[in-house]
Amino acid sequence: MTSINAMFKASLLSIIRDKQLIGGAIAFPVIFLLAFAAFDLSLTGTDLGTGGGIDYFTFVVPGLLAMTAMEFSVSWTSASYARLNETKVLRRLDATPIRHSSFLTGQVASRILVGTVQTIAVIIVAMVLGADFAGNPVLLVGLSILAAAVFMPLGFAIGAKASGVESASVLSGMTVLPVVFLSGAFFPTSGLPDWLEPVVEVLPMAPLMEAMRTVAISGGGITDIAGNTGLVAAWIPVTFGLAVFAMRRPRTRVAAPAAAEPAMS
Amino acid sequence: MHQTMTTTSTLEHTVTDDAVTVRGLFKYYPHPDGGTFAAVDGIDIAAHRGEVLGILGPNGAGKTTTLEIIEGLTAADGGSVSVLGLDPFVEPNEVQKRIGIQLQSSAYFEFLRLEELLNLFGDLYPKRLDPVGLLARVGLEDKRKALVGELSGGQAQRFAIVAALVNDPDVVFLDEPTTGLDPQARRNLWDVIDGLSEEGRTVILTTHYMEEAETLADRVAVIDHGRIVDLDTPTSLIDRHGSETNVRFVTDRPTSTADLERLPGVRSAANGPAGHTSHTLDVSATDVAVPALFNWAAQASVSITDLTIHRPTLEDVFLNITGRRLRD
Secondary structure: OHHHHHHHHHHHHHHHHHHHHHHHHHHHHHHHHHHHOOOOOOOOOHHHHOOOOOOOHHHHHHHHHHHHHHHHHHHHHHHHHHHHHHOHHHHHHOOOOOOHHHHHHHHHHHHHHHHHHHHHHHHHHHHHOOOOOOHHHHHHHHHHHHHHHHHHHHHHHHHHHOOOOHHHHHHHHHHHHHHHHEEEEEOOHHHOOHHHHHHHHHHHHHHHHHHHHHHOOOOOOHHHHHHHHHHHHOOHHHHHHHHHHHOOOOOOOOOOOOOOOOOOO | OOOHHHHHHHHHHHHHEEEEEEEEEEEEEEOOOOOOEEEEEEEEEEEEEEEEEEEOOOOOOOOHHHHHHHOOOOOOEEEEEEEEOOOOOOHHHHHHHHHHEOOOOOOHHHHHHOHHHHHHHHHOOOOOOOOHHHHHHHHHOOOHEEEEOOOOOHHHHHHHHHHHHOOOOEEEEEEOOOOOOOOHOOOOOOOHEEEHHHHHHHHHHEEHHHHHHHHHHEEEEEOOOOEEEEEOHHHHHHHOOOOOEEEEEEOOOOHHHHHHHOOOOOOEEEEOOEEEEEEEHHHHHHHHHHHHHHHHHHHHHEEEEEEEOOOOOHHHHHHHHHOOOOEE
């Protein structure tokens, strides 16, 4: 517990003291939101097949939140971990008795805190720009936290397997962007071919999106999103386990080469 | 080879007194030309409790790999290791709780201050020392609010050493702790390392600096090509592998080498580059030969100037054992 707490503090201080990082982390989804808001938003829910009298902007905000939760979580953490590896900070931590799970928990918890501030900023800016959430925005913040808890370990897993910071960035983009688009962040999933829909439904992104839209658009409460929330939460042990597995260094013994036996003794 | 065998048999009898024992250690790495090569090729070594054990060897000799296996950072491909009675391959975390590790190149979270880093590291162990006291030990107490990136090379290296002491370790591993430092910083670190040994900690240290090994180490292992070539106290290594001690001096008038060779404790005498007024004596006993030389000079009314005594250093031993061929 002490080591989780120590890692949490170390990670949080590292983030907060990097002004560019903390500023960029909060500005990133807000700027994306402003880019959407620059378009003509007079499309209606009927045009989009979502029913009801909601505008496209309100339709997009939950998608944007979900996308931020995934894209940002994965690309940020994978690059961070790859950099800690490249700069040999991890090698130094390897020389201490900290467990990978404690490292991961502390790191993820500190980053979730930053992600929460980020989500609140997006929601406030969206409401100022005219988004009209039917449900409680606090639930949207809660769902974003849940999503970060699922996706950040995935980023650590990618960062652990990447050869460096550059490949970590490429690999996380390759993992995240297709999933985001397929999961209906920007377009309803009803447009997908029949065979692809069940695949997408199993991934955490689609239930997350559905839960967010249930809150934002249909005004759903906790009971209405319990099922989807459970589906998303079920992924936490999966990605967490994946990350811890990826972080472990190989400990296999190499067999002695036949030719390497010393001739003299 | 003879010495290695002696060490092995000693090890079998005194295993409980040793902080670290290594038997028949092997580690293979892929060879650039295909196949594998033995980076560690059957190393047997033991570090007695409370001693400073120096490990000397050319670049690529297997020093760092050996240390990293003992520290539980790298898995060996053969052999056994025991650190304070524990196997670092089986329970690296238990071993790491009781050892301190300074890596050849260490990095820390770049936005954390020194005191915060020591607090972070301290929190990773069951037992910990006070950060300010640790920093004071290496004269960094004024830098507690500094980032590692703001330190000079010597300061960063001193920090790396106290970061290895944060858990009050029984065994401390220092991998080339003074490489790249200026003479002042190096001597400051020697004092720190001496202090560790006075506190009863076992220190295992690799270095390229013979003077460092000679000053700090109780025993020195010379490693080459992944094997221990010799292991002994610095003095014994010098006695066994060094060339003879020379006494060089200049006389105010020509002197015959025959007169000098008759002096007790002198094996042979030769004239130096300046002809019959400069001399080099090979001596078997400096404490006999030098007084005898001055007695003779007084009787013969010869005045002696510029007298120097050249004792072989560990560097001579090292080059005699590992050869002069360039490595790496």
